Amino acid sequence: MSHETKGVPASMTAVEVTRPGGPDVLVSVQRPVPAPADDEVLIRTHAAGVNGPDVFQRKGLYDPPPGASHIPGLEVAGEIVSVGRDVTRFAVGDMVCALVPGGGYAEYTVAHERSTLAVPDGLSMIEAAAMPETFLTVWLNLFQRGRFAAGESVLIHGGASGIGTAATMLAKAFGASKIITTVSSDVQRTASIALGADVAIDYRKEDFVKAVMEATDGRGVDVVVDIVAGDYVARNYAAAAMDGRIVQIGVIKGPAQALDLFPMLAKRLMHIGSTLRSRTHEEKAELIEDLKRSVWPHIRRGAVKPAIFQTFDLDDARGAHALMDSGLHIGKIVLTCR
Structure with a gap:
């Protein structure tokens, strides 16, 4: 079944870094919706976590790894709307969160299936988006x-x-x-x-x-x-x-x-x-399996969950980064897509 028949539009809103600098260099743009590779899923983004590496990327101090999207954003949660032909772990309609090497500040994000996780029981989509990278x-x-x-x-x-x-x-x-x-x-x-x-x-x-x-x-x-x-x-x-x-x-x-x-x-x-972003899909997959075995039981019983401080609309990524720069937040800042 083709990409378009899943109700996926041709273009999407994304946030790009126009030049190194402060929060004002983040600009909302229209970009083609990415197509998933054979081993990838396409996620309609409900929420995306904001992280320190995003700030370093905005300042021109942390380039994405080779082949990764130049759109910032390292963790997302949302609904799978398309899957590559080799994907076996997930299906269209699954609610997931994912660790991505870039591309999270967008209405649609591609993720390798091995860096994608079912949303743990007991977490909202906003909480799930604040979890993978952190x-x-x-x-x-x-x-x-x-x-x-x-x-x-x-x-x-x-x-x-x-x-x-x-x-x-x-x-x-x-x-x-x-x-x-x-x-x-x-x-x-x-x-x-x-x-x-x-x-x-x-x-x-x-x-x-x-x-x-x-x-x-x-x-x-x-x-x-x-x-x-x-x-x-x-x-x-x-x-x-x-x-x-x-x-x-x-x-x-x-x-x-x-x-x-x-x-x-x-x-x-x-x-x-160490950094997480540059690791291979295999290394990230092993890490994810270890996290699921060890930490998921604590999440399920409510002992551990991401601490959410404030959410911003995707179009106000500048506001989210201004708050990050202030250092006044306690826990995670998350972007949400309507």
């Missing part, structure tokens, strides 16, 4: 690469961000002995503690290294999840316990500053970095 990033970095285990302590920078709120909830669900976050306001501190943090440090008023040492009786934390970099790298080494792991998943403040590596040697630290 939860997979946390699962990959905190649990798989950072080897976080029950009974360990964790420091989560950007505790009010999408990554930070997801990491807090998952660390709590998987038995952290102590969860410490950094936040930038009293409102964020209250929200972070409500999500499961034991201590939320306002980094503008307190030295987080000193606060971590006080909270851990001078031992430090077993794992640090950092989206900041810059001068935080050396301070993370100071806040880590012996045999601690620092997981670098962002570089908001840029290159490490005046970094003395001796503490890394003396404490036998591991400093690990």
Whole structure:
């Protein structure tokens, strides 16, 4: 059956980055609806998550991987309206969420079938759209690469961000002995503690290294999840316990500053970095299966779900990015399609 017979129009509204810059460089345009390849599905987008990498792409600092759409957006939820001829896992009409290497800020999005998931029971489409990029990033970095285990302590920078709120909830669900976050306001501190943090440090008023040492009786934390970099790298080494792991998943403040590596040697630290976007479909599929086995039970019983802060219409992607840039959000910002 052809693409057009599924009620799919020839063109769609999408949001493009016209040049590197602030939120004003995001412009709504009309583009042809993409056709799914043999191993892809076409999703009528109901909602799309907004993430840090989208901001870096808008600023001209993070190009899409080769072959990926230049339309921003790494996670979507919606209804499958067309499938490639080799697709076996999904059918037209299925409600899904998907991890995509680009193209999410659009009324229609193509996704590889192995990067597509049925919407977990108990989640709305908006919540489902806020999950793939964020939860997979946390699962990959905190649990798989950072080897976080029950009974360990964790420091989560950007505790009010999408990554930070997801990491807090998952660390709590998987038995952290102590969860410490950094936040930038009293409102964020209250929200972070409500999500499961034991201590939320306002980094503008307190030295987080000193606060971590006080909270851990001078031992430090077993794992640090950092989206900041810059001068935080050396301070993370100071806040880590012996045999601690620092997981670098962002570089908001840029290159490490005046970094003395001796503490890394003396404490036998591991400093690990990775991105999700550039991984192969096979790697992402394995990660998705592990997430479904491990995290879906917590979602089904309501212990874990994406924290949604605000939604914006697709046509107001600028407003969503202005909020991202402000740092005032707590949890996820999501675009919705009418």
